[in-house]
Amino acid sequence: MKGALSWPFLRLYVLTLLYFSANAILNVMIPLKGESLGANNTAIGVIMGAYLFTTMFFRPSAGRWIQKYGPMKVLRTILLINAFALMLYSFTGLEGYFAARVLQGICTAFFSMALQLGIIDALPDKDRSQGISMYSLCSYLPGIFGPLLALGMWQNGGPYGFSLAMVAIAVGTGVVGFTAKMDGNKSEARAVPAGQVPMSVAKSFGELFKNPHLFRCSVLMLTASVVFGAVTTFVPLYAEQVKHGSAGVYLMIQAGVIVLSRFFLRKKIPSDGKWHSRYVMGVMLLLTLAAQSVSYSAAAGVAFFYAGATLMGVAQALLYPTLTTYLSFVLPQASRNVLIGLFIATADLGVSMGAILMGPIADLSSYSFMYTVCAILGVSVIGFAYMRNDM
Template sequence: MKQFILFIVLISFFDMFSQLPIMSPFAKSLGATPALIGLTVGMYSFTNMFGNILAGYWIDKQGAKKVLLFGFFLTGGSLLLYTIVSTPEQLMFVRFLHGLFSGFLVPAAFTVIANKGEEGKQGKSMAISGVAVGISAIIGPAFGGIVAAKYGVNWVFIIIAVIMLIIAVLSLIIIPNGTTPISRKIEPPLKTLVIIIKTPMLATSFIGAFSLMFAQGVLAYMLPLQVEIFEFGSQYSGMLLSTFGITAILIFALPTNKVFDTYQNHFVMMIGMSTIGAALILLSMSSSLLLLFFCMILYGAGFALLFPSISAMLANHTDHETRGKAFGLFYAFFSLGVVVGSSLTGLLEVSYGTGYIIAACILFINTLWMFVYFRSKSQVKESME
């Protein structure tokens, strides 16, 4: 059961990562202008945010299993639509649907993981799920690029669609039906969102998610440019990103994952954010390949500390009735971070060094106010005792 849920997480992220190397060339082959290519690529993350939020409400009303099933069937169907598009406008519409429907998958999968997790061991559960995310980040782009080059871009969509439809059928059999009691008191959707966001620990988790993916968006945009400027060879962009992914996977999977349940989530979170910020500052000054690889190892360590801690923080401060909405918002902030990070640096037309420093400042500023907040909270608690 646990292994199957982790496989679901892997495929959910694999779908997104496999399209990174092929979507821009695909849009260009249909005659899209550079501006339209950018909108087409970004449309997925944009509508994904709304899918995350909608999924959150649906999970808490109908259960995570039902949302997961519909998510896989609808996402699989939208992937098959890619094979019949012939204009940039049609491609953008399919991206709209694809992003919206795939937004159902990750909140539902992580809600199942959180609900099945043992009390006091949510951090380790989220770290293990991070292994699945890391693996998909490594093999997804390679799969998309190789299959598209060898057999054509349509086969990328067809293969993933078939896998998703098979998983939907297996999920129907393997995942037990939820027995979560639904509250009789139905709060207005907007009021519920406000209540969740105003909960300090959940708001901290959301800000951590946004900060992490803002940095990730900047990194995805700037690292290939940096490698190109120093003429290291385009293959090193993939190798550097794989280095970050492998580092994160090792920390997720090895006994180091005990740190997430040994120390307080917000403490590990702040260390992770500071580590990523330091890695980005070093990246802005790096001009040698060896130093770039060191920076990506450091970045991967920071990612590995940050991702499970913010996920566990959310799981530990929600119950069965609000967890779906909270995870929906959580991954909406993930998508928002990617969109804002890559779009802002692109619009400002900054150099790779400046882009890294902007992302690092976001991380350090958020770390600083969190440190002040949790320190003052601790002092108040001590004075009351």
């Protein structure tokens, strides 16, 4: 196989799958553990949100470091820190979980940037969207088995099983990561073209508002990620209010749809550097319908619950690789790594806000109302995806 499905890249996708397996388990275990200890939705949201809130701050710096040292050197260093973070879960309580989530957030900033920027640099333009889509696919694949594995650990009361799972994931990512390679020298640090000065991290924040391409994509990604974060954090608790609803089944359906969509629709994701208004607006509409379907399921039944999982999965599968690929074409080469890091940081911020801000809304009203708020957010930015002349 060649291109995005060649062996060196398949190895990187396996590494991605292993790395994100821990989070798929933790996304279910932490809310359940928190509730059993008497924590309210606000506290659970803060612990869950600390992960990507930390990641958000380190994304732009990660892009700059990767440009300077190359993705593979950065990757191998960060895997050691990640192993330590995972070990913390095996012998600490909620306070330790918060510290571990912060450490994981730092690691994920560098890990995901190293993988994605390495893939972008190593693949030809026509395969770029496929590579990003396959990376994203493997980052969500653990969502199929992770929630069910976590629920099994929780229901059987096996703390040792949870600890062993974290240790096994830490060791597995280390072994695969330290033996992974990319084609040729493309994984090494790239020199900035003559006459161009690398952008500082501080200056990149101004570009978020000055660069229209970056601003449009960031607003869309931020809004969508608020919805994604609210689903990830509170579905394990909300499922108990849906007759015959199961958080494990919901998350498995959503992750399965993401995986299938990203694989079978990977060639449909635009990879031409043009903005496709109708395509992006359609994805945002799917997101809105998904959130409202989940909201309505408490009253209307489990069919709406799982329909929401399906629609959410399709929207999540298409939006991120579409926007990331588009930006990889239109951003200036000298500052591309830092600015893409900033864009991905908006996704992290959105997921964190989905946990941190939606928790109090659920406490003051209900989960169902909170998901209606998510639907309102989605519909409010559909028009923002429109560009009169696609470019």
